Amino acid sequence: MPEYLDDAQKQETRELWEGIFSEDSRSFVDYYYSEKMKDNRVLAIREDGVIQAMLHQNPYLLAVGKWRWRVDYLVGVATRPQKRHQGYMRRLLTAMMAEMRTEKMPFCFLMPASEAIYLPFGFTFIFRQPKWKLRSPDSFSGGLARKQVLKRGEDGRDYNSPGRSGYLGELARWMNQWLAARYQVYAVRDESYLKRLLLELESEQGTFDVLMDRHGIAGMQAFWGIEEVEQRLLYAGEQYAEEEKDSGEPAIMARIITPEVFVKAIHLRGEVREDERVIRLYLEDPLIPENHGLWIWHLNHEMSWMERADVCITEGIDDCGKPGEKQSVEKCAWDLRVEIAEFTAWLFGYSVPAAVGEWDRVVEPLKGVFLDEVV
Structure with missing residues (x-):
């Protein structure tokens, strides 16, 4: 099972790091293992006394609109060559996301060696690196x-x-x-x-x-x-x-982990005349069960907030029962249905998925991402 390593055990991962990331100089690895290991977390899978796969969670304090959140930057994601394509990385990433969800971390981010590795886990690009x-x-x-x-x-x-x-x-x-x-x-x-x-x-x-x-x-x-x-x-x-x-090549991918925390940084567009709007949002997130399903998303001109809709109260919508009648979520209609990666790309202001449609004229995504950290 994946386990978080203590300070002494974290140093055992250096042999794997140097074998996988051979392009890093000895002096840079010395810096990383003496400095970054002071406050990061390393999640690893050990078999027969040997670390076979790992990922490092390096904490950063990020400004996200008016909020300040402690967010993990994922680096050092590696599996021994002879152990690849056996599900090690899936085990690490799903265990990591489950832990982050209990901590209510709003999102995490990484610089991918290959975007194809992370797309199945709901990650999407959010930042192009300007030169x-x-x-x-x-x-x-x-x-x-x-x-x-x-x-x-x-x-x-x-x-x-x-x-x-x-x-x-x-x-x-x-x-x-x-x-x-x-x-x-x-x-x-x-x-x-x-x-x-x-x-x-x-x-x-x-x-x-x-x-x-x-x-x-x-x-x-x-x-x-x-x-x-x-x-x-x-x-x-x-x-x-x-x-x-x-x-401006795509450089950083991210994934929303706790949507009800993240949306605090999102609000209505200035041109929306109403003081508040409500969106029935069906969020598709098969990897984090707490996220998957129907949410009631409230927005005003300062912020927004979400609450789970275990049941919904209909308002005369087709195929949703009689007006005012409680129905199961599965039978209730929604205003917007998006996958977690689409939701992430949209709210970071990177792209507007087709599924969002006219709601992009109502919701004000974040404007401008700049994440140029290396590790």
């Missing part, structure tokens, strides 16, 4: 300057340099402001987030630069890579940065 570049090299002759917080090849332990105590907190506040102005879903930055990011960059001989202009912080840019250097991030105002053409 940014500085508008021109002469931006720096026009008043933009760099201050290096982490330098390639150096120890990099003094993360509050340059300048003063609390510098990372100042950078985190700038990043949150930049993100909040553009997106509704993103990982909240703080000093701990920045310290961990700098350690991650350092593991791949990275650099992290603060871009400055005459007004103060104007952006941030980071590169990493031992064998091949690539840009890890670029956050800057539109006057300094632009999105590269043909960027």
Whole structure:
């Protein structure tokens, strides 16, 4: 049976990680197993004393509209080659989702090596990864300057340099402001987030630069890579940065786990005149029984909430009995019927499934997802 590993047992998974993810450098794996293992959970299947399959649940504090939720990012999803196609991953994912449901986690997300692995489990893409570049090299002759917080090849332990105590907190506040102005879903930055990011960059001989202009912080840019250097991030105002053409490949998949929690971030569109609308929603989720079936979904202009409809009270709808008569859910009509993956893609603002139809003119999905974390 799948089991959550204790801190000592989590270290036993390193051999499997290095065998499956051989592209990761030794220094990056050192970083991961010394830093990320401090607060994550590892679900694994052990047979004959050997870990045969695993998945790692790395927690992030995410901004989702006006809400702040602790959500798991799934990484390190792996099965030994000789054990593949025997249902190990299904056992892990279904056990994980059942545990998340008891915790009322609103959703989880991952960066898939292959989307086909996760589609049968209700995951769907919610985010396309944009690629940014500085508008021109002469931006720096026009008043933009760099201050290096982490330098390639150096120890990099003094993360509050340059300048003063609390510098990372100042950078985190700038990043949150930049993100909040553009997106509704993103990982909240703080000093701990920045310290961990700098350690991650350092593991791949990275650099992290603060871009400055005459007004103060104007952006941030980071590169990493031992064998091949690539840009890890670029956050800057539109006057300094632009999105590269043909960027925006699908990057992050997600799955709603607890819909009655998630919909708190959803509300009516501004153009809807009514103060409240009610949708009888039939949600198809064969993997999480608590989600499957009929819900009564209430929406106003601030938020929404859902309640299970074990029975429904009809209102003269065809094939649903007499007006005012209680019927079983199976006999009751609904306004909207969607699969959990369709529901997820729609409410994250990624796509509008055909099944949603005219309800997209009533319900305001989230606007803008930005999840560029690696692990």
